Amino acid sequence: MSIPNQLQRVIEEFEAAPGSLRLPLLLEYSEKVPPLPEHLADNHDEMEQVHECQTPFFLAEEIDDGGRVTLYFDAPPEAPTTRGFAGVLLEGLNGLRAEEILAVPDDFYTRMKLHEVISPLRLRGIGAILFRLKRRLRERVGAGA
Template sequence: MSTPQRLEEIIEEFSGLPKEFKLPMLLEYSRKVPPLPEYLANNPDLLEQVHECQTPFFLAEEIDESGRVQIHFDAPQEAPTTRSFAGVVYEGLNGLRAEEILAVPDDFYTRMGLSEVVSPLRQRGISAILWRLKKRVRADLEARQAS
């Protein structure tokens, strides 16, 4: 398993922070989730729900011809922790090659020191977001190879 450079920078940024600054920094990432493109906003059936999240959370991905993945998330504004997790994943992984995303350690967030400020239940949310994203990327790659 390997951590992409941008995600590693985010992990290091968090791990070096004192506990009292981790939650405010995490919440900053909630603003980094861009709105859904119009075609996804108008076709919610193209999104997959991440049922493990406490709040309604949906994702979609697209792999372009060069194998780079565009990630799309939909989470309510009133769910800042979930949106923050999405922002971390988006900032750390969007635009990377599919293989790079599949190689990300499933528990990368533990190195961020979030257990000091976020409950285990919430931490499972970020784990589920990554797991579902990887599952969809893997399925996309398999479908491409089959065709």
């Protein structure tokens, strides 16, 4: 298991932040989640819903010919902590190769000390997002995507 450099920078940013600033920092990452592209915007059928999240959360990925992954997330603006984690994943994983994402430890976010600022139920949702993303990538890479 390894952590890509771009994700390591995000983790270190959270590790260095005082506890009182971790939640505001996570909320800043919620603003980094762009709107869905047109082909997914009104088509959640092409995305996977992460039912473990307390709010409707959908994800999708595309793998280009070079094996690079583009991530897409959809969560309502009124769910800023969930959107914040989506922003963390976008910042830390978007554009990497599928194998690099699959090598990320499933609990990497524990190093970000998020357990100090968000509930265990939300942490469960965060873990489920990464789990489902990795499962989808395994299926695609195994299928020769």
